[in-house]
Amino acid sequence: MISESKRVDEMNYFELIAWLGIGSSHPGGFPATKQNLEVIAVQPEEYVLDAGCGSGLTACFLAKTVGCKILGVDINPHMIEKARLRAEKEGVTHLVEFRVADVNKLPFSDNHFDIIICESITVFLDKEKVYREFYRVLKPKGRIADLEMVILRDLPPQVRYQMEDCFGSSTNPLSFEEWMKVVAQAGFEEIEIINPQPLKNNSNVVFNELKKDWVLVKDLTTKIRRQPALLPRLQKNANFIKKNRSYYGFGLVYGLKPLPKKLGFKDWIRSRIMGRKL
Ligand SMILES: C[S@@+](CC[C@H](N)C(=O)[O-])C[C@H]1O[C@@H](n2cnc3c(N)ncnc32)[C@H](O)[C@@H]1O
Numbered sequence: 480m481i482s483e484s485k486r487v488d489e490m491n492y493f494e495l496i497a498w499l500g501i502g503s504s505h506p507g508g509f510p511a512t513k514q515n516l517e518v519i520a521v522q523p524e525e526y527v528l529d530a531g532c533g534s535g536l537t538a539c540f541l542a543k544t545v546g547c548k549i550l551g552v553d554i555n556p557h558m559i560e561k562a563r564l565r566a567e568k569e570g571v572t573h574l575v576e577f578r579v580a581d582v583n584k585l586p587f588s589d590n591h592f593d594i595i596i597c598e599s600i601t602v603f604l605d606k607e608k609v610y611r612e613f614y615r616v617l618k619p620k621g622r623i624a625d626l627e628m629v630i631l632r633d634l635p636p637q638v639r640y641q642m643e644d645c646f647g648s649s650t651n652p653l654s655f656e657e658w659m660k661v662v663a664q665a666g667f668e669e670i671e672i673i674n675p676q677p678l679k680n681n682s683n684v685v686f687n688e689l690k691k692d693w694v695l696v697k698d699l700t701t702k703i704r705r706q707p708a709l710l711p712r713l714q715k716n717a718n719f720i721k722k723n724r725s726y727y728g729f730g731l732v733y734g735l736k737p738l739p740k741k742l743g744f745k746d747w748i749r750s751r752i753m754g755r756k757l
Contacts, residue, residue: 487708492647493603495712497557499699502536502565502692505599506628506678506729509692512537512598515731518673519624521545525593528552528616530582530609531600535562535575536692541596542571550592552580582609590618597625603649606658610665617736623667625732628652631677631725638723645716658732667734675730678720 487495496504503509516537521527523546529538532551539562541549553559562577580586582600595613613623630652634642643650653661659670703709720727742750 487706487712492645493555494557496533497555497561499702500534500558500561502534503598504533505626506727507626507676509536511626511674511729512540514674515624515626516541516544518731519594519622519733521547521594521596523547526550526591528585528587528592528595530585530595530597530613532562532577533558533598535565535577537596537598538562538575538577539565539569539571542566542574543569546574549575551575551577552582552585553577554579554581583612585612585616587616589615590621591616592621593618594622594624597623597627599627601625602627602652603647606653606661607664610662610667614665614667614736619736619738621736623662623732623734623736624673625662627658627729627732628678629655629658629675629728629730631728634726638726641719641723645719652727655728655730658730662732662734666736668737670732670734673731673733676728678724678727678729 485494485498490498503512505511507514521541525547527538527541527547527549529535529541529549529551532538532553535551535558538549538551541547551559551562553562556579559577559579566572566575566577578586582597583604595617597613601609610623617623631654655672655675659672662670
């Protein structure tokens with residue numbers, strides 16, 4: 480069982496959403512996930528990594544709708560606990576596996592997955608490092624599909640300060656162009672932004688989707704009763720988004736790992752002399 484000894488005001492953003500077990504903790508919520516999955520059309524024979532899978536809503540949905548194999552990883556053991564519970568309840572444990580792992584250093588060999596799905600995680604991390612790791616574990620012709628928050632214009636210092644206060648000091652959304660650049664720097668090609676959109680005031684749609692998610696609904700009222708600071712904290716985050724949403728958008732950063740380049744004669748000689756792969 481997840482310990483409830485920590486007070487809400489002591490929890491960082493990740494601890495808070497892990498404790499709540501929110502299933503679609505990313506811009507656009509589950510409706511955006513479904514919209515993106517339609518476009519990227521994962522195939523039943525593809526092996527998927529859900530990097531920073533949270534409580535496993537996307538991974539289990541993919542298993543049920545596509546029937547592919549999925550490995551979900553998250554650094555937070557509480558999220559993995561909830562994700563495993565979800566997979567059991569939804570009868571997809573034969574297709575989905577969840578493990579605690581850090582996306583900065585994935586415990587998988589090179590060229591392992593056909594596609595990496597990622598939703599609202601690289602925005603908090605060292606993007607260059609994480610995309611290099613994604614590139615390493617993807618097979619040639621493998622795809623990266625990363626749904627992230629973007630900035631549509633520069634954030635005034637006050638807005639940045641409040642954003643970091645709500646979501647943590649490492650929160651750093653880029654512009655669409657910057658996201659594409661950092662993905663290209665890791666070696667990906669054919670990069671595009673799928674379903675780019677401004678952050679809308681569709682909190683009702685997102686909230687209705689959240690209400691359908693039993694992992695969250697199950698004990699939310701008990702948690703609010705036990706920890707009165709919870710509601711104001713959730714309201715603070717919601718108010719920040721409501722007030723500042725004109726600065727933000729989101730979209731699926733999409734790219735392809737190219738096939739290994741064929742070496743020219745000069746490069747081949749150089750690699751033999753230098754004793755290293757090019
Ligand atoms: C905003 S949540 C998104 C979760 C899920 N993808 C979703 O859309 O609901 C970010 C998730 O990334 C996880 N995370 C943060 N840093 C991580 C890391 N270095 N490696 C793996 N997971 C990480 C957090 O524990 C959290 O579950």
